[in-house]
């Protein structure tokens with residue numbers, strides 16, 4: 001082979017190798033950012049190194065100095081600089097989601113990341129029609145996963161303009177730009193209206209806030225009452241010892257390399273949430289076993305870091321990438337080491353999850369005479385309760401669908417009222433569906449205040465039509481609240497009436513024994529929405545003695561002031577022997593569980609009611625022993 005041919009072959013092989021090394025291997029993620037396009041955010045090429053030095057001089061100071069200097073003005077500026085420096089490298093080497101997730105054996109990092117994000121969406125009940133806030137959204141990896149998974153409309157906020165541009169480009173490319181919005185702004189002073197979101201989440205972002213309470217307070221402000229907020233926090237765990245130099249070094253290393261003004265201890269998070277007014281629904285460290293380690297990818301990536309280091313050095317030497325990129329990359333290698341040390345020793349977790357709810361009634365809301373239409377929860381936007389309040393909580397009057405008026409003396413009464421109210425939710429929803437005009441007025445009332453007088457008029461007409469009873473609410477007002485369906489008491493306990501245990505019932509038509517038991521008979525004065533006049537109600541019947549037939553008719557009915565409508569659904573009870581109609585099953589029995597709804601998310605969820613077997617007295621023959 002001639003020398004020239006050999007040389008050309010070598011050049012060609014070299015070029016292919018460089019191409020493969022930089023362009024193919026250079027992107028850690030499929031479709032990820034390429035090494036050649038490491039532009040370092042919106043910093044001009046010649047300023048990258050200076051900006052890096054500036055960043056480093058701020059975050060390299062002793063911790064006390066950083067804390068002292070960390071007011072809400074300069075930290076966001078340094079965080080912005082940090083993200084200008086690292087965003088491209090993160091995307092290139094990690095992907096579009098800038099956070100950790102527990103590894104899942106047999107699944108890719110991408111899948112594990114997506115599942116971790118979808119969990120946030122599920123926790124806050126994100127779904128179509130809901131407006132969800134992503135606090136510190138990065139380039140929008142989580143936002144897209146959550147919008148695609150839940151169908152919700154997600155609005156993300158980030159301090160970094162470069163990330164806004166990247167996130168918008170990714171949203172467009174993914175075809176999700178109509179449901180994913182990105183705003184450039186400071187999450188310590190968000191440019192959003194009060195009560196304008198149905199839910200919110202923050203994934204490994206609020207750790208950048210100098211004072212957590214400032215960001216939580218903002219999130220609280222923009223959420224609607226009843227809405228949920230989940231935050232994935234970076235914290236030191238109970239294993240961290242401030243007197244252990246190795247621990248201190250690891251934590252300082254994490255803070256320096258991740259633009260954090262100071263990591264918080266795990267127990268501080270819930271305190272802050274409560275301090276700003278949230279109810280803490282749940283709190284846990286998602287990194288604890290049985291979760292697989294989150295830091296394995298960081299450790300496994302060490303060979304890739306060396307390759308990446310070579311790539312960035314080559315690109316910087318060729319002036320394709322700005323000069324400071326090598327320093328930034330080195331800083332990240334160091335950070336990765338501290339992070340995996342923190343994970344391995346268990347002194348640090350990036351996934352301390354806290355789920356909070358903005359209470360339905362915010363303290364102070366009843367300080368002036370107002371009429372409030374309370375949206376019970378973001379989970380059931382169609383359900384409303386009418387709440388009138390005068391000067392203080394003591395005078396708050398809650399008009400339930402039963403049209404009874406409860407005088408609420410304290411916060412506990414109010415909670416109880418909501419528990420009771422939630423048992424009526426199904427009926428209320430049906431009512432709202434049947435009477436669309438009420439529904440429409442409610443919405444109009446909320447969005448266009450001008451129609452308030454008309455609404456008030458309607459409300460007034462309503463209360464004239466249906467006399468309201470005034471009751472003082474106490475625990476005894478809820479005699480049927482049971483801890484679980486198995487706790488449901490037979491209406492007569494054995495001590496209450498031995499005599500009543502022994503009676504026999506037969507079908508008035510054919511005389512067949514109905515085996516109805518006195519032990520399951522409700523007292524004659526028991527309250528049921530659909531009433532109990534001229535009938536006997538049981539909590540249980542022997543199925544073998546009856547046939548059941550569902551009845552679903554569009555037919556106006558008016559049984560009691562608390563039970564009326566235009567569509568009637570109930571189940572007919574027929575004698576099994578002769579087919580005679582004996583009564584009906586109503587679903588207005590005792591609530592089947594206490595307080596917090598089927599999924600533990602509070603009283604806004606419908607609590608299932610036990611069936612009530614209601615027999616016409618005329619249809620059965622009763623004989624006592």
Ligand SMILES: C=C(CC[C@@H](C)[C@H]1CC[C@H]2C3=CC[C@H]4[C@H](C)[C@@H](O)CC[C@]4(C)[C@H]3CC[C@]12C)C(C)C
Nearest residue numbers: 089090093094098099204258305308332333335336
């Ligand atoms: C939540 C935050 C960021 C968390 C992680 C997404 C990032 C923390 C450390 C980052 C990385 C470290 C090493 C880099 C490596 C040297 C490089 O070659 C490729 C990118 C890295 C793997 C990079 C990727 C993102 C991190 C894992 C903080 C900031 C609150």
Ligand SMILES: C[S@@+](CC[C@H](N)C(=O)[O-])C[C@H]1O[C@@H](n2cnc3c(N)ncnc32)[C@H](O)[C@@H]1O
Nearest residue numbers: 097098099136137138158159186187203205208
């Ligand atoms: C580690 S990233 C996480 C991004 C995103 N949650 C994710 O998981 O991909 C942290 C994000 O918080 C944002 N952030 C930090 N401080 C902020 C502030 N004061 N206001 C708005 N965004 C901020 C950063 O710009 C960045 O987008």
